[in-house]
Amino acid sequence: xxxxxxxHLLWLIPVLPLLGAFINGAFxxxxxxxxxxxxxxxxxxxxxxxxxVIAAYYFLQxxxxxxxxxxxxxxxxxxxxxxxxxxxxxxxxxxxxxxxxLMITFVGTLIHIYSVGYMHKDDSYWRxxxxxxxxxxxxxxxxxxxxxxxxxxGWEGVGLCSYLLISFWYRDLKNAGAGMKAFIxxxxxxxxxxxxxxxxxxxxxxxWNASGYALQRPENLTLVFREIKLIxxxxxxxxIFGIAAPTFICxxxxxxxxxxxxxxxxYVWLPDAMAGPTPVSxxxxxxxxxxxxxxxxxxxxxxxxxxxxxxxxxxxxxALTALFAATIGLFQTDIKxxxxxxxxxxxxxxxxxxxxxxxWVGIFHLLTHAFFKACLFLGSGSVIHAMHHAYHxxxxxxxxxxxxxxxxxxxxxxPTTKWTYLAACFAIAGFPFMSxxxxxxxxxxxxxxxxxxxxxxxxxxxxxAGAALLTAFYMFRSYFMTFTxxxxxxxxxxxxxxxxxxxxxxxxxxxxVLSIIGGVIxxxxxxxxxxxxxxxxxxxxxxxQPYLHWHHYSHGLEWGLMALSxxxxxxxxxxxxxxxxxxxxxxxxxxxxxxxxxxxxxxxKYYVDEFYQATFIRGTxxxxxxxxxxxxxxxxxxxxxxxxxxxxxxxxxxWHDNKVIDGAVNGxxxxxxxCGQALRKVQTGRIQTYLYVxxxxxxxxxxxRFVIFS
Amino acid sequence: MTLTLGLPHFLVVAALLFSLGLVCIxxxxxxxxxLLGIELMLNAANxxxxxxxxxxxxxxxxxxxxxxxxxxxxxxxxxxxxxVLAIFRSMKHIxxxxxxxxxx
Numbered sequence: 178x179x180x181x182x183x184x185h186l187l188w189l190i191p192v193l194p195l196l197g198a199f200i201n202g203a204f205x206x207x208x209x210x211x212x213x214x215x216x217x218x219x220x221x222x223x224x225x226x227x228x229x230v231i232a233a234y235y236f237l238q239x240x241x242x243x244x245x246x247x248x249x250x251x252x253x254x255x256x257x258x259x260x261x262x263x264x265x266x267x268x269x270x271x272x273x274x275x276x277x278x279l280m281i282t283f284v285g286t287l288i289h290i291y292s293v294g295y296m297h298k299d300d301s302y303w304r305x306x307x308x309x310x311x312x313x314x315x316x317x318x319x320x321x322x323x324x325x326x327x328x329x330x331g332w333e334g335v336g337l338c339s340y341l342l343i344s345f346w347y348r349d350l351k352n353a354g355a356g357m358k359a360f361i362x363x364x365x366x367x368x369x370x371x372x373x374x375x376x377x378x379x380x381x382x383x384x385w386n387a388s389g390y391a392l393q394r395p396e397n398l399t400l401v402f403r404e405i406k407l408i409x410x411x412x413x414x415x416x417i418f419g420i421a422a423p424t425f426i427c428x429x430x431x432x433x434x435x436x437x438x439x440x441x442x443x444y445v446w447l448p449d450a451m452a453g454p455t456p457v458s459x460x461x462x463x464x465x466x467x468x469x470x471x472x473x474x475x476x477x478x479x480x481x482x483x484x485x486x487x488x489x490x491x492x493x494x495x496a497l498t499a500l501f502a503a504t505i506g507l508f509q510t511d512i513k514x515x516x517x518x519x520x521x522x523x524x525x526x527x528x529x530x531x532x533x534x535x536x537w538v539g540i541f542h543l544l545t546h547a548f549f550k551a552c553l554f555l556g557s558g559s560v561i562h563a564m565h566h567a568y569h570x571x572x573x574x575x576x577x578x579x580x581x582x583x584x585x586x587x588x589x590x591x592p593t594t595k596w597t598y599l600a601a602c603f604a605i606a607g608f609p610f611m612s613x614x615x616x617x618x619x620x621x622x623x624x625x626x627x628x629x630x631x632x633x634x635x636x637x638x639x640x641x642a643g644a645a646l647l648t649a650f651y652m653f654r655s656y657f658m659t660f661t662x663x664x665x666x667x668x669x670x671x672x673x674x675x676x677x678x679x680x681x682x683x684x685x686x687x688x689x690v691l692s693i694i695g696g697v698i699x700x701x702x703x704x705x706x707x708x709x710x711x712x713x714x715x716x717x718x719x720x721x722q723p724y725l726h727w728h729h730y731s732h733g734l735e736w737g738l739m740a741l742s743x744x745x746x747x748x749x750x751x752x753x754x755x756x757x758x759x760x761x762x763x764x765x766x767x768x769x770x771x772x773x774x775x776x777x778x779x780x781x782k783y784y785v786d787e788f789y790q791a792t793f794i795r796g797t798x799x800x801x802x803x804x805x806x807x808x809x810x811x812x813x814x815x816x817x818x819x820x821x822x823x824x825x826x827x828x829x830x831x832w833h834d835n836k837v838i839d840g841a842v843n844g845x846x847x848x849x850x851x852c853g854q855a856l857r858k859v860q861t862g863r864i865q866t867y868l869y870v871x872x873x874x875x876x877x878x879x880x881x882r883f884v885i886f887s
Numbered sequence: 888m889t890l891t892l893g894l895p896h897f898l899v900v901a902a903l904l905f906s907l908g909l910v911c912i913x914x915x916x917x918x919x920x921x922l923l924g925i926e927l928m929l930n931a932a933n934x935x936x937x938x939x940x941x942x943x944x945x946x947x948x949x950x951x952x953x954x955x956x957x958x959x960x961x962x963x964x965x966x967x968x969x970x971v972l973a974i975f976r977s978m979k980h981i982x983x984x985x986x987x988x989x990x991x
Contacts, residue, residue, distance in 0.1 A: 862987035864921070865913055872909070 205303025366436020495528025649749020
């Protein structure tokens, strides 16, 4: 029926993890009690792994097709049918969702394997794997869904799983609060997403053109991506509330993306989300879920490219977030907090990429970031695991196993973790030939060269370069504070430090290698090398191309900027090396002493949380209290008043019924009774009495006759 | 003087007879006495009917009426005597002032 290659097993990719989630969720506790941990993680790892195999199969099949035919559809059935509107339940496999699916199932499987070691001996071992599999299902639905509604199902599903997993150790109030914060912040974004969806549907099926003329196009009511892609140009001349339709719709979608992908102003949940187990931070809050916003913008490239305003907003928010989060990362001492802010910052880079219309670069950075950030998080998890274990063994219960000030010199105890962490640090800092170098440098260069945003691209370039310097610095700071110098804990604790189990280190090694070589899929054109990824994604983004414009600068300039990037990376490394190499440098302490206010402000994340607390949360609370007061006094008062009035009226009515109505009825009855009693006396039963009365009556009649008629 | 019998004479006799019957009914407590009074009153009425038939109308309707009344009186007397006998059997008296059982 459709000219697409059919992929009949595509639905298995999301459904297999769902099956795993069901098995572990429904029977996990019994399995755990009876057979131990092994069957649980075997099922949980097998399902995403099978998804990966299926995804790889279709991916390879797709490479054999001609570029413009690289689309596969798995139409299951028509889900919603209302008049002309038809919403299928279908999965869509094209170069973009294919690349994403491969990455997610691959990294997801690795992190499941890692979790075997990390979650060992946890009471809720089965629950953890059930949630993780459920997350895989949601994320794959988000990616593979061929329409907005299916994407939204996944979008909500990942939010739910994120909430469940952040507050996984829910007995600690802090974790439960962090989960709640993530969930509520995401709800704020979901609101934007769903309104955007409705606005888009409405604008496609009708809407108003620039001169206020109402349009009717019921045949265009659709939420399927590939169909929207064809009719999207219709929106160019439309307006919603006086704003150009693409701008209005895309801003709403981007609003949804800021919550999911932790951008200003809705990024606050992500650092707190580190309360969850570290594999969760790696999978959900670094590699996959938080990139959903970037994926969405890339998926909707044909809409976002239409509006220079939106492109400026997206790239601007991305750039600001990149810089802002990087500065917060400078002074954090919790190793996971550093990585969290670095994630926020890197997501900012991705939005810089997709914002200016260089969609493939955003996706490129998304993929490389998934590798090196997962590696960093899992490395930090390995460190925390070891620290926690050592503290536990040496009966130290008051020191924080996540605080880098308590670490130092861990490299000699856990070499694999150290080397993989270092490799990922080089990648994220953008050292030459590392994966992060290619993706980040391409983002910066294309930002510099873009002619699509309202603000000159050089501004974005400058902000991005500044953030890159900070990134290199704080990432190596975390590396040096953790792995080099001397261990800052007690000798007893140090005695118990050792490398993590094999399930953890093997995953670290795989991701470490990918962090280094992952960049080969997108080598710069400047070097006259083939760029696989850009070529691969070309068919997806071709519809956006007519709207995009680029400045053409000389190769010399590009070479120069690339060299500058390298210098920046090395500078960051050098500063971190000097200051934190052996923890002997006095400069950081002096700096804090010299500028205590600056340090305090940055260390406390610019008091943004406090600001939100004081404005939005407190405002909401005040408003809620006001509503509560209004409810309790005015509404309840009115209700009680009406109850009182009704009560009184009923009383009156009851009195009236009892006395007046019943009185009349009873009175009539007793009157009749009295009359009867009186009259029965007349009825003597003696015939002669009656005859006397008859006689009397006759005489009276005669008398009357004589009186009247005589 | 010659006394010619006219209508008034009959009427006066009938009135007297009726009054006697009435007094009899009103004063007697014996049920048989009541029946006697009724017979007197019926015959007073018969006298009136005959007298009017003789002096006012010259057809036979008054006479026929009187005959009917006589037949009626005979039937009535028979039924009444039966009732009186029944009362006597159950109550051992025929005092009308004491037979007030139906009142309650």
